[in-house]
Amino acid sequence: MTMKTIRAIKELYLMDWRRIFAVPTAVFLVIAMLILPSLYAWFNIKALWDPYGNTGDLPIAVYNADAGVNLEGKKIDIGQMVSEQLHQNHQLGWTFVKSKDVLEDGVRSGKYYAGIYLPKNFSKDLVSFIGGTIEKPEIKYFYNAKINAIAPKITDKGASTLQSEITDNFIATSSQILAETMNKAGVSLETNYGEIEHLSQLLMKTNDNLAQMDAYVNQLKDLQQKLPEIKEKYALAQKVPDYYPEINRLADKLIAVNQHTNQLDQVGKTLLKVQKQLPTIQQVPNRLDQLNQDFSKVQPILTKSIEEAKGAISLVSQVQGLVPTIQDFNDKSNQLLTDSIDGAQKFQEALPSIENSLNLQLQTLLLFSQTMSVFLDQLSQDLQVVDQAQLTPEQRQQLQMLVTKIDERVNQTKQTIEKQIQYLEVLGKITGKDFSKSISQLNQLLAKITQMQEKARQINGVLANLPNQLTTAQKLVSQLQGINNDFNRFLQGIDLTGLSSKINDTLSNQLLPILKDSQKVLGEVSKIDLKDLLDKTNRVLNQGIQILETVSTDLPSYQQKLQAANQLAKSHMGEFTNGVNQAVQFYQNDWPQTKQKLAQASQFAQQDLPVIERDYRQALKQIDAKMPELDQTIQQVNTFINQDWPVVRTAIQKSAQALQVGETKLPLDELIELLKVNAQKEADFFKEPVKLKTTAFYPIKNNGSASAPFYTALCLWVGSLLLSSLASTSVYLNERQKGKYTLREQFFARMLSFLTIGLGQSLIVVLGNLYLLNVSVTNPGWYIAFTVFIGLTFMSIIYVLVSLFGNVGKGLGIILLVLSISGGGGNYPIQVSGAFFRWINPWLPFTYAVNLLREATGGIYARNMWVDIIFLICAGLLFVIFGTIFFPTNDAMVKKFNHRTKNSHFFH
Structure with missing residues (x-):
């Protein structure tokens, strides 16, 4: 670029600003262009400053129908205890209603975002394990999914928290009662230590044979039940010799087939x-x-x-x-x-x-x-x-x-x-x-x-x-x-x-x-x-x-x-x-x-089958001789099981109840000391057995500061689009001036004017973030520098698109804006988005702009920062180079297209 070109660009640039300051309306529009994008960012950041800190105003209906339960003469009402705890909990707007119908109607109408209903048998089911029949209590939760996208997630968290608190309190209470009971048992064991030790030695020998006795009795019962089946199978077994002639004929055929294997090989x-x-x-x-097709031609x-x-x-x-x-x-x-x-x-x-x-x-x-x-x-x-x-x-x-x-x-x-x-x-x-x-x-x-x-x-x-x-x-x-x-x-x-x-x-x-x-x-x-x-x-x-x-x-x-x-x-x-x-x-x-296998089967039929037939017949004769004795023995066993075994079993069971105390691996005195525990400490441990220790890298104070990078980058892109919609990318020149300045000089001069306004937009929004909203930023200096850099890059991209393609370029800028909102990963991790948005994410300048502002907000990680900077520099330079090459040849076509569009008397 020669000095003459630089001077021409400077003259055109100064001409733009002289013309702007000569018209008050134009000055007003420039000021509006400087401020309006910032308002877009500030209002959104402020609105999201601390959304989870205001959940106390989120109405959630609660209706407690729990009738309580009497346990050993003591009234237990878990539902009432939950209601009292919710009155002290201000994290959500708990609203207590008079009936289940009012609760459901309020959720359906949108008066309440959600509702929690404790049924009538809630307490009864919660303590059902004491009676041996366990029934899990239910907390019925209703929510209106159409009111808001985020509200159900917040109310879900509230319901889960309520469930967790009830569970924790139940565990703590149960653990405390169990520990107190164990303490009493330890004192009782210590009092009867001598008698328990003596019984343990006597009952140990009986316990050694109890398992074998149970196994024998079970086997005898099984044998008694299977006896009719055994007799039926034995009757079938007696008929097997009748099939020996047929089996032998099949064996002869098998041998004959084996003799023809050579022919089968052939x-x-x-x-x-x-x-x-x-x-x-x-x-x-x-x-x-082919030959058939030729026949029809041959005969004539x-x-x-x-x-x-x-x-x-x-x-x-x-x-x-x-x-x-x-x-x-x-x-x-x-x-x-x-x-x-x-x-x-x-x-x-x-x-x-x-x-x-x-x-x-x-x-x-x-x-x-x-x-x-x-x-x-x-x-x-x-x-x-x-x-x-x-x-x-x-x-x-x-x-x-x-x-x-x-x-x-x-x-x-x-x-x-x-x-x-x-x-x-x-x-x-x-x-x-x-x-x-x-x-x-x-x-x-x-x-x-x-x-x-x-x-x-x-x-x-x-x-x-x-x-x-x-x-x-x-x-x-x-x-x-x-x-x-x-x-x-x-x-x-x-x-x-x-x-x-x-x-x-x-x-x-x-x-x-x-x-x-x-x-x-x-x-x-x-x-x-x-x-x-x-x-x-x-x-x-x-x-x-x-x-x-x-x-x-x-x-x-x-x-x-x-x-x-x-x-x-x-x-x-x-x-x-x-x-x-x-x-x-x-x-x-x-x-x-x-x-x-055929040879093996043939060998079996010739050598083993006659031996098996002979042994089988001998076995049947022996079974016939022993069957009466078997019937007599089973009858005697049946008499023992039905008459004598219940008495013996009762005595063994009573002995086993006392014997269970001596089965522990610890000595009885150590068991007594173990049972004499601190009930409160044990309850606290079971309620919270694990502590969660959290360490945050790059902490950000509030949600508004965390969302500021997204809305700041978004407002800079919107500001560039807004300016390109109101301001022209072509420099107005008279006939004498057209011959003096080239199209490429006009392109760079007007781009400098756009970049000047983009610089003002960037400074206003970043200084407003820092000193009007008090956004939490770890590196304010880099935060300002990155915002200005992003604003100039976005303005260069939009300016080149509009210069080369006119209204089509504005449309492309809007398309990139829509894709950036969805695929830039500004509000949600890009990994939770669809496959298409995950694919376009690394190709959007908006992605790297948001990431670069986050580096300055939470703390800089150098490798990520340089990746973002290099990509934005390459994107900006690529568009500027593209515009420099094609603007002179494309300007006439764009003007012709804009002229045709204006002829519709609908587009400016």
């Missing part, structure tokens, strides 16, 4: 092989879908092609009929010319049919590859699901038919390729056209089809030896699939369309002109072996018709079978795959243990 290995081929099997439905083409091929044969036959005439050239040259021209015309008519037939034969090779792929997938799948031990004649016949069909297709395709090669050789020889590349590609296909023919015959030979050569058959099928894939890849490399066009061009442009050229035909006809060409053409067409008619005849049945197979594969593929995977999982994970 089945598991077969399942593993099937699982490895699952990816190939799962592709079958997709290939069947086949029909048309057969008709055209037959027409071509007819025309070729007519041309062949002219060959003898052409050969009789030496005798009938004139007639030869006429017949040759006629033959050329008929040959020309036959050319489209010949071309279509040749093209269809080439396209049939693609259909052959796809059909072979489906046949081989089906054959592979059939071989994988064959049960080696259960290959039926029907399954073997199905496999044989499928392989035969494959062999037939391979032979037909081989003949087609051979005819195509011969045709191209003859055509090339006659016309001189080079078909060597196409013939070489067809020879490659012929080599592959020959290999496929050999593999198909090998598979046909292996099928007779299934299932012994199942692995060999699967390997041959896999090899045949590979050869078919190579065949398909070679076929894809042949330009069938180009080859068809080349043949068409040769027939149309080379052979046909020779026949049609009357002048040259006589010279050329001797060079052309027309008969050989037409014969081979005729053979190619006949071969093509034969293939097409075979395919056309078989096509419906293929399509029907294909659709059925596709539907079956789709509907059961998931079940088949899941079944194979589950079976393999069982075979790999569970079968070894199952096999081992």
Whole structure:
């Protein structure tokens, strides 16, 4: 920044204040801008100065319906005692009403913030433990939650305090009575010390055997009660030998199953092989879908092609009929010319049919590859699901038919390729056209089809030896699939369309002109072996018709079978795959243990089961012999328990009552001294067994001082927003001045004016906090400095937002204000707020402003202070830098936006 720029900013800044002081109304507004934000903070701080110190004016209704209780001739009225204590308690505005209805109606209407009701049996329930039946007394508490958000929390505390006081007094009173009773007992024990010592020695021996006697009696009672059940179970046990034949039959089956574990192992290995081929099997439905889609297109083409091929044969036959005439050239040259021209015309008519037939034969090779792929997938799948031990004649016949069909297709395709090669050789020889590349590609296909023919015959030979050569058959099928894939890849490399066009061009442009050229035909006809060409053409067409008619005849049945197979594969593929995977999982994970347990069970059935059967029968005989004695003994025990044991038990109980005195670990004289306690001290201890020692870090005297940082920071932000709403961020200049001062100079000058007012706002509010409200501050100097720093930072942020975005910037400032109140952690710990407010808390300048003022209020913790200062400095500088860069380019847009807004005649 140059000195010229600094001088320009200074001139604009002084111009702002000269204009303000020249207009009294403007001076008044500036003064209002300085004072109004402070009033917002001061009123809120004063209102919250000591809210919990004024709870004595918070009305809480109390109604005591306790009727009291007579205890050993003494009237006890706990409810009345509570009422008397509440009269002396001025922490809350206790108001005593005449009935429960008045209490509830007053709480509902809002006359009372809460109500406490002591029921009629309160005292009775409180001392119910003396009678052995404990009933916890209830204090019924009512409160009106809609009057105020904080009031229920205060009244809850009052109710909890009342409950705590009653509990403490009860504990203290009970402890005092217990201690006094113990003291009396100690004196009594001391008086009868000798007699008690003598009884203790006598009763000790009886007590040693009392527990065992009780245990025996209980066991006898249990036995007596379970005797009918025992007899029923014994009757069932006597029937067990009747089931031995069935058990032995099951054992024999178990042994038989164990003898077939090797076959089950073989089945598991077969399942593993099937699982490895699952990816190939799962592709079958997709290939069947593709082939099924092609079937609908093939049938019309086949029909048309057969008709055209037959027409071509007819025309070729007519041309062949002219060959003898052409050969009789030496005798009938004139007639030869006429017949040759006629033959050329008929040959020309036959050319489209010949071309279509040749093209269809080439396209049939693609259909052959796809059909072979489906046949081989089906054959592979059939071989994988064959049960080696259960290959039926029907399954073997199905496999044989499928392989035969494959062999037939391979032979037909081989003949087609051979005819195509011969045709191209003859055509090339006659016309001189080079078909060597196409013939070489067809020879490659012929080599592959020959290999496929050999593999198909090998598979046909292996099928007779299934299932012994199942692995060999699967390997041959896999090899045949590979050869078919190579065949398909070679076929894809042949330009069938180009080859068809080349043949068409040769027939149309080379052979046909020779026949049609009357002048040259006589010279050329001797060079052309027309008969050989037409014969081979005729053979190619006949071969093509034969293939097409075979395919056309078989096509419906293929399509029907294909659709059925596709539907079956789709509907059961998931079940088949899941079944194979589950079976393999069982075979790999569970079968070894199952096999081992099966062997153990088989061994048990062969060796241990006969011994158990023999021992069980002997045990039944012994029980039969002893059962009468058992019944007699139980009857005698029953007589003892019912007649003699009560007398014995009574005597033991009387002895145990005196014996309990000697069970203590302390000597009797020490027990006497322990019982002779100070009743008052013991009561005080039980009432308050633990003392709470509190140490406060950074203590603040009152609630108003504690809330001052929040409202001070809030008023500074509000003051900045208020100023931006009344004052303009643009400097008014005449035409001459606009050329003198740049937009960036105007931006900094007006920002200094805003910061000056922000400085005044900060000083007024902070000095008012200290000297008007007497806010408790540990470091007043830092408190003033931090307030001024925060005020300037907030003013910079608001000024940049409004300068760059106009009314939108004011809206952004208000949004930040709303978010700061909720997410700044000013009144409540941010940890008790929602997840969204906890997330935005560390990004709000307001958070660090409140924390910085709290440092000066309660005491500075340097690390936290510097974090707050650095963040505010960075935020302020970031906004100023942002405004410096974009204000010159954004000013025109903001003015245009403001102008449009003013046109509504609603916004200024």
